[in-house]
Amino acid sequence: EIVMTQSPATLSVSPGDRATLSCWASQSIGINLAWYQHKPGQAPRLLIYGASMRATGIPGRFSGSGSGTEFILTINSLQSEDFAVYYCQQYMNWPPFTFGPGTKVDIK
Amino acid sequence: QVQLVESGGGVVQSGRSLRLSCAASGFNFSSYTMFWVRQAPGKGLEWVSLISYNGRNTYYADSVRGRFAIARDNSDHTLSLQMHSLRIDDTAIYFCVKAARGLFGDLWGQGALVTVSS
Numbered sequence: 001e002i003v004m005t006q007s008p009a010t011l012s013v014s015p016g017d018r019a020t021l022s023c024w025a026s027q028s029i030g031i032n033l034a035w036y037q038h039k040p041g042q043a044p045r046l047l048i049y050g051a052s053m054r055a056t057g058i059p060g061r062f063s064g065s066g067s068g069t070e071f072i073l074t075i076n077s078l079q080s081e082d083f084a085v086y087y088c089q090q091y092m093n094w095p096p097f098t099f100g101p102g103t104k105v106d107i108k
Numbered sequence: 109q110v111q112l113v114e115s116g117g118g119v120v121q122s123g124r125s126l127r128l129s130c131a132a133s134g135f136n137f138s139s140y141t142m143f144w145v146r147q148a149p150g151k152g153l154e155w156v157s158l159i160s161y162n163g164r165n166t167y168y169a170d171s172v173r174g175r176f177a178i179a180r181d182n183s184d185h186t187l188s189l190q191m192h193s194l195r196i197d198d199t200a201i202y203f204c205v206k207a208a209r210g211l212f213g214d215l216w217g218q219g220a221l222v223t224v225s226s
Contacts, residue, residue, distance in 0.1 A: 034212035036153075043112075043216040044153070044203065055214065087153055091211045095167040097143075097155040 002026050002090050006100035012108040019075040021103045023088035028068045032092035035064055035073045038102075039084045047086075048073065075105070083107055110134030110215060112204045117220030120194055128220050130187040130204030135215075138162075138182035141207040144189050146200035147219070156202070157189065158211075172198075194224045 003026040013019045023033065031051035038044040046055040048064035051071055061076040075082055088100040116128040128144075144156040157178040158167045166178050177190040187204055202222055206215035 032210065036213070038153075041218075043218050044213070045216070046208075046212065046214045049208065049210060049212045049214070089153070089212060094211070095155075095158070096169050097158075097211070099153040099155070102152045 001096060002029060002093050002098050004088055004090055004098050004100035006086075006088060006103050008103060009101070010104045010106060012106055013078050014108045015078055015080060017078055017108075019078055019082075019105055021073040021075075021086055021105070023066075023071040023073070023100050025069045025071075025090055025092075027093075029090045029092035031067050032090055033064075033066070033071050034089045034091065035062075036087045036089065037082075037084045038087060044087070078105070112206060112215060112217035114202065114204050114217045114220035117202065117222050119223045119225055122194060122196055122224055122226050124194055125190070125192045126194060126222060127191065128189040128202055128204075128222070130217060132185045132187065132204075132206070135206070137180075137185040141211065142178075142180060142187045143205040143207055143213060144178060144187075145203045145205050145213070145216075146198075147203070148197070148200040151200075153203075154200075158207070159187070191222070194222075196224050196226060198222065199224045 005024045007022045033051045035048040036044045052064045085102045113131045159178045175193045201219040203219045204217040205213035208214040
């Protein structure tokens with residue numbers, strides 16, 4: 001099973017600043033990585049797939065990078081609606097599909 | 109409207125059964141692999157099960173294999189999860205998820221809360 005880790009667990013950011021979230025895979029997953037945004041009481045939303053491809057309707061301030069075992073999600077100029085929990089997920093080797101533990105982005 | 113709507117959640121005693129349903133609309137349901145993913149209270153996301161577009165192939169997380177059964181009715185655009193021998197640690201919000209071609213989730217439902225009590 002591929003284990004996904006994320007850092008930091010919590011990131012405190014001021015509106016308008018940049019947030020950088022990291023995700024690691026326990027073995028190479030190529031670019032088979034997705035990022036999701038999840039707010040309490042809502043459906044998770046796909047942000048990024050293929051490590052760097054923005055999903056339909058996702059603003060340009062969200063960008064993903066990386067390959068192999070190290071990945072980054074960058075959120076430029078954070079807006080109020082961006083405060084949420086962010087998860088990475090690998091879909092290279094399955095079952096199981098595995099998620100990282102999440103990074104909570106909150107207001108500084 | 110493209111959406112997934114779960115139903116069937118509730119409070120159930122440990123050892124009993126419960127069936128979740130997911131109604132799909134706004135897309136060609138029969139063309140897509142579907143997942144169930146859950147989130148226990150205060151925890152992250154955990155993949156539970158997958159079913160292929162035609163229902164012929166199913167996969168389960170180790171934690172639910174032998175107790176849960178995923179199924180779909182393409183004529184009715186519905187996905188289901190039959191849960192047996194429920195345990196306290198099955199308490200979670202269960203999300204119905206449409207998988208894109210690469211098997212990541214590109215559409216999620218709002219979730220159904222399942223609470224297993226002792």
